[in-house]
Amino acid sequence: MRLQAGTDLISLELPEGATVQDGLQAFDRARPELRSSRSSCMIALGVEYISPERILRDEDEVLLIPPVQGG
Amino acid sequence: MISRVIVTHEPIVSVLRLLGPPWWPSPGEVEEVSQPRTEDRSDAGEEAAEESARVRVTSGAWLDFYGVVRDREDSAEDPAGFAIEAIDYEAREEMAVYQMEKILKELSSVYPLQAVLVIHRIGLVRAGEASLLVRILSGHREEAVRCCAEFLDQLKKWVPIWKHPVKRGGGERGRAT
Numbered sequence: 271m272r273l274q275a276g277t278d279l280i281s282l283e284l285p286e287g288a289t290v291q292d293g294l295q296a297f298d299r300a301r302p303e304l305r306s307s308r309s310s311c312m313i314a315l316g317v318e319y320i321s322p323e324r325i326l327r328d329e330d331e332v333l334l335i336p337p338v339q340g341g
Numbered sequence: 342m343i344s345r346v347i348v349t350h351e352p353i354v355s356v357l358r359l360l361g362p363p364w365w366p367s368p369g370e371v372e373e374v375s376q377p378r379t380e381d382r383s384d385a386g387e388e389a390a391e392e393s394a395r396v397r398v399t400s401g402a403w404l405d406f407y408g409v410v411r412d413r414e415d416s417a418e419d420p421a422g423f424a425i426e427a428i429d430y431e432a433r434e435e436m437a438v439y440q441m442e443k444i445l446k447e448l449s450s451v452y453p454l455q456a457v458l459v460i461h462r463i464g465l466v467r468a469g470e471a472s473l474l475v476r477i478l479s480g481h482r483e484e485a486v487r488c489c490a491e492f493l494d495q496l497k498k499w500v501p502i503w504k505h506p507v508k509r510g511g512g513e514r515g516r517a518t
Contacts, residue, residue: 317439340437341472
């Protein structure tokens with residue numbers, strides 16, 4: 271996905287009180303070609319997975335985690 | 342429960358030797374198996390050394406699971422697969438360690454474990470080499486076997502590590518990110 275996006279960071283401006291889900295929708299609007307890859311990702315903040323209902327704060331860096339393959 | 346999670350570029354055996362007791366050597370490699378080992382190589386304090394020695398004589402089950410890189414990459418979608426010479430593992434290291442520790446904490450509340458060690462290699466791991474070691478010490482075999490299976494299922498669901506197979510003869514296929 272990082273290769274497809276050509277970057278490992280995409281910045282989005284969201285209104286105050288926006289949730290992770292709002293952020294994902296904004297992401298899909300900004301980069302519609304990544305939507306299919308994005309939809310298979312889990313969402314994390316720091317080292318924790320987070321729920322789509324979580325309210326985002328300024329400067330939060332949301333991680334899109336593609337299906338994992340450890341072992 | 343003693344637990345340790347390591348994500349490393351180093352071969353697993355090299356890491357094990359540096360860890361010392363209770364993780365190394367395994368009971369099968371100790372000549373005097375009845376002697377608790379608290380040898381000099383441990384850099385832990387006295388209390389930790391005593392705990393380590395106690396674990397070694399109270400764990401009736403010592404289970405090792407090694408995940409080893411095969412020379413073929415295949416899947417349900419691509420059963421024929423293709424020949425590979427290595428897998429290049431990529432991880433979000435801090436998150437991977439955190440998530441593995443979290444899984445172990447949850448499992449230790451279900452199973453009476455004495456000690457668990459997980460070492461996951463990242464970077465280039467050649468076919469025939471181990472990419473993963475899960476070493477579980479418990480009083481009896483059942484909890485060790487069940488816990489190991491559950492840990493592996495959870496690892497493959499939650500821990501941010503990805504495989505980049507390196508095709509034999511050069512080239513890569515199956516980049517996940």
